Amino acid sequence: GKRELTISLGIATYNVHSKNKNDLIKRADEALYEAKKTGKNKVKVWEAEFSKQSEYNDKLAGILTGNAAYDYDKVSSMIEMLNITKSKNDKITKIYEMMKKLIIKTDSTESYIFFVEHDRILDMKRVVKDFEGFSEIGYFNKDIIREVRINREGIYTIDWEEIKEVGSLETIPKWHSICVLPLINGEKLKGILYFSAPAYIKEFDFKDFNYIQTLSDYISILL
Incomplete structure (x- = not known):
């Protein structure tokens, strides 16, 4: 008072x-x-x-931290991605190699790329961590893909709509953490990247989002 x-x-x-x-x-x-x-x-x-x-x-979140070993690894990844773009491999092979590298660097279990033309998804590819080559198409959240396609803004969240299997306690669904980003070349939306991992193992945060977004620009150049 x-x-x-x-x-x-x-x-x-x-x-x-x-x-x-x-x-x-x-x-x-x-x-x-x-x-x-x-x-x-x-x-x-x-x-x-x-x-x-x-x-x-x-802009530097998830890329530079002041930890020398961590920062060296992140910057090395950027150089590796650049070298892939300069290789003599065809476009699809380059995209596969980049997706595989991003899966490993972000502790993801799988990734999708959706190829977009005139605001329509024409094709998609799936890469799985422990599988060589492109895999069969599995589950992905279509609503999130639609949201990113329309808004042209990335998102990282828990996919509460997905229940693949029951957890070890047989009561907790194994929801997945996802990180989804638009691939924009110039002013045109050319594709969408979709990363997924079980939430009990990995939950994407802003640093992961920013890191993936930075490296995904190398993929955008190819589209």
Whole structure:
């Protein structure tokens, strides 16, 4: 009762601003920063422009950390991807080699590439971690693919719609963590990359997303 109390709030809404909890927390924090920056004692609901202030710093997330061994491995991967683009192999072989490398580097179990032309998916390929060559098409979340195709923005989340098998406790479904990104060459959407791993083994975060997005640009060049 001796002094006035004020409060600033930042709000991010599930399914409107993101479906990923870490993304929601990050965006709520950006909205909170905007509330404080513009005078305090107010509520701000997240808007895309709030992210622009932190966009520069985010570009290196998942690529450079200050850990010499980790950073060397990440930069080496970028050089390896570049060398694949310069090889004499045909386009499809290059894409396969890049997808295989990204699966290993991100601890994924499988990956899809969807080839897009005039905003329509014309073909798709699947690469599985412990299988040589392209594999038969299996399960993927069509709604997420549609969302990325329409919005041209990547997403990393848990695929709550997928239940492949029951977990070891026979009560917990083995949901998969997925990371899906558009492949844009110039201003045209040329493809979509889709990475998946069991959530109990690997859950994609923003650093994984940023790392895959950076290396996937080498694939975009080929499309």
